[in-house]
Amino acid sequence: MSKTFSAETLAEAQGGLSGAQINKALRAALADCHDRSDLDTARKVVITVEFTPVGDAGELLGVKTNIKVQGKIPIYEIPTQVFRVETQADNDGAINRVDAVFADPYQDRLLETPTQAPKGAN
Numbered sequence: 001m002s003k004t005f006s007a008e009t010l011a012e013a014q015g016g017l018s019g020a021q022i023n024k025a026l027r028a029a030l031a032d033c034h035d036r037s038d039l040d041t042a043r044k045v046v047i048t049v050e051f052t053p054v055g056d057a058g059e060l061l062g063v064k065t066n067i068k069v070q071g072k073i074p075i076y077e078i079p080t081q082v083f084r085v086e087t088q089a090d091n092d093g094a095i096n097r098v099d100a101v102f103a104d105p106y107q108d109r110l111l112e113t114p115t116q117a118p119k120g121a122n
Contacts, residue, residue, distance in 0.1 A: 010047075010067070011023075013065065014067070018069070021067075021069040022045070022047060022069050025069050025070070029043035029071055030043075032073045032074075036074075039074060041074040043074070044071070044072040045070070045072075046068075046069075046070045046071075047067070047068070047070075048069075048070070049068075050066040050068070052064040052066075083102060084102075084103035085100060086098075086101050087099075
């Protein structure tokens with residue numbers, strides 16, 4: 001007897017690859033819920049099954065099936081940080097290097113007035 005493709009057998013498609021990918025996406029969503037339990041944004045696992053008819057002269061011989069598994073986890077948003085700018089000049093005084101450097105001692109002041117460096121910062 002032939003096995004019917006259904007919700008119950010979805011995980012068996014492509015020799016079990018679809019089930020492995022679905023489980024991987026589910027585990028990732030659950031792990032993110034655990035790691036960022038303070039973030040109440042929904043994590044999603046979207047499973048799309050596409051069917052395309054395969055036939056000859058209008059006769060349906062089968063269906064080509066494409067299964068897509070997409071995990072949707074909220075982005076990680078890192079808080080803003082301001083870096084102090086340091087420049088280096090060559091012998092002629094022309095700026096030849098500009099670096100962003102950690103500005104921890106001046107962080108709060110830079111955030112309040114980002115266009116003015118604190119006195120003694122350079």
